[in-house]
Amino acid sequence: xxxxxxxxxxxxxxxxxxxxxxxxxxxxxxxxxxxxxxxxxxxxxxxxxxxxxxxxxxxxxxxxxxxxxxxxxxxxxxxxxxxxxxxxxxxxxxxxxxxxxxxxxxxxxxxxxxxxxxxxxxxxxxxxxxxxxxxxxxxxxxxxxxxxxxxxxxxxxxxxxxxxxxxxxxxxxxxxxxxxxxxxxxxxxxxxxxxxxxxxxxxxxxxxxxxxxxxxxxxxxxxxxxxxxxxxxxxxxxxxxxxxxxxxxxx
Numbered sequence: 001x002x003x004x005x006x007x008x009x010x011x012x013x014x015x016x017x018x019x020x021x022x023x024x025x026x027x028x029x030x031x032x033x034x035x036x037x038x039x040x041x042x043x044x045x046x047x048x049x050x051x052x053x054x055x056x057x058x059x060x061x062x063x064x065x066x067x068x069x070x071x072x073x074x075x076x077x078x079x080x081x082x083x084x085x086x087x088x089x090x091x092x093x094x095x096x097x098x099x100x101x102x103x104x105x106x107x108x109x110x111x112x113x114x115x116x117x118x119x120x121x122x123x124x125x126x127x128x129x130x131x132x133x134x135x136x137x138x139x140x141x142x143x144x145x146x147x148x149x150x151x152x153x154x155x156x157x158x159x160x161x162x163x164x165x166x167x168x169x170x171x172x173x174x175x176x177x178x179x180x181x182x183x184x185x186x187x188x189x190x191x192x193x194x195x196x197x198x199x200x201x202x203x204x205x206x207x208x209x210x211x212x213x214x215x216x217x218x219x220x221x222x223x224x225x226x227x228x229x230x231x232x233x234x235x236x237x238x239x240x241x242x243x244x245x246x247x248x249x250x251x
Contacts, residue, residue: 001111001193003044004247005231006225012203012237018051019201019242020062020104023073026125027066034229036222040251043112046244047072048126050105050172050201061104061172064097066092069108080110080117084184087121087171093177094172103172105198107138109246111191118187118197124168125205126127127198127213129221134214137197139185141169159209163201195249196221205242209233222247 003024011017011031020029022045023037049065051058068090071077079086081171087106105122118126118137123145126138139145143166147153158164169175169182198221208216208231216228225245232241 001042001044001191002038002040002249002251004036004038004222004249006036006222006245007243007246008225008229009240009242010203010229010237010238012241014240016059017240018058018062019203019240020049020051020059020066020109021242021244022047022049022069023067023244025070027063027070030205032243036225042167043073043110045069045078045108045110046199046246047106047108047135048124048199048201048244049202050122050240050242051105052105052170052172055213058104059099061102062095063133064094065104065106065171068093072126073110079114080108080115080188083110083117083119083186087119088179088185091171091175095176098149098173100173103170105167105170109197109199111248114191116189116191116195118185119207120185121182122167123165123205124199124201127200127210129196129198129214129217129244131218134198134217136210137187140167141182142167150200161207162219164206191248193250197246198243199246200243201240203237203239204228204243206231207235207238207241217245221245
């Protein structure tokens with residue numbers, strides 16, 4: 001497969017960058033950066049992790065998860081059929097290697113052998129983008145998403161809800177109890193390029209609607225990645241903001 005990528009991150013108003021990106025074999029955690037890249041491979045892995053602000057060592061938690069995923073993939077030990085188990089193993093390892101009061105969200109994408117896998121824990125998101133629309137391919141683990149799932153609030157209410165940033169699940173010592181009550185979300189589908197995906201932290205999804213994301217990215221999402229970053233900047237960064245735009249083409 002041929003992969004084209006635009007990745008970017010900005011610290012925003014925060015004291016430090018607690019987001020971390022895994023883009024193929026590269027890990028990024030910078031105050032500000034943007035990069036276009038491309039490669040050909042038989043399999044690939046991507047992740048956007050958002051360390052919890054206001055808690056201890058959020059930057060360490062997000063980087064730890066990206067490092068663990070990278071190591072599994074490079075060792076050919078990332079098994080698509082056991083994604084929940086692998087993430088549980090990372091969760092268990094975090095209890096031994098990270099400070100006790102830290103955690104991170106995770107939005108991941110893995111492609112191998114004509115199958116594509118979306119997986120997430122927390123509220124970092126994955127959007128699938130086509131000519132007509134952008135739509136969630138992931139599923140938030142958050143208080144507000146729980147209310148939506150139970151039809152207790154409307155979608156238009158969710159963006160303005162006072163509890164929209166309260167998450168119920170993620171990876172790290174902070175989420176030890178949550179792993180007894182929540183499951184990693186996994187979606188799989190046939191890999192039929194051309195395909196485009198956006199992985200992002202909530203610094204992006206809280207600022208732009210799904211319709212706005214689609215409008216700024218069309219007609220060439222990788223080429224227009226800089227325009228998406230500029231759109232968030234013009235509205236005003238409210239958090240660490242990071243994203244990866246991934247375009248899969250036929251080789």
